[in-house]
Amino acid sequence: MTNAFLEHVNFTVADPAKTAAQLCNWFGWKIRWHGPSKDNGTTYHVGNDTSYVAIYSTGTSAETTENSYATRGGLNHIGIVVDDLDATEKKILAGGYKTHNHADYEPGRRFYFNDENGIEFEVVSYH
Structure with missing residues (x-):
């Protein structure tokens, strides 16, 4: 270990x-x-x-127009674990950002959003 x-x-x-x-x-x-x-x-x-x-x-x-998922070594997204997914999403939406790809599957609920730098964040809360 x-x-x-x-x-x-x-x-x-x-x-x-x-x-x-x-x-x-x-x-x-x-x-x-x-x-x-x-x-x-x-x-x-x-x-x-x-x-x-x-x-x-x-x-x-x-600025870049690269698709990180198609670029070797590209940053695809940053995953952040939060205690209260709904409260976090409200803060992000209040800032004018759009959330997408909401999902609820084991082991937790999640959504994604892109900031103004083109960085995709996955925000997840585990059950």
């Missing part, structure tokens, strides 16, 4: 401060750290005490 666990993922966004604030609002996370980073960029680490997402921007990141 191993003690390995996923600590973080890192992805590029248009506005790391805005995305950090959204993640804190939607999921009850906190900003663990933020500061300057690679290529004169800015990074925010947002999450809880054991794991986080690192959101990064140089301020000049380009």
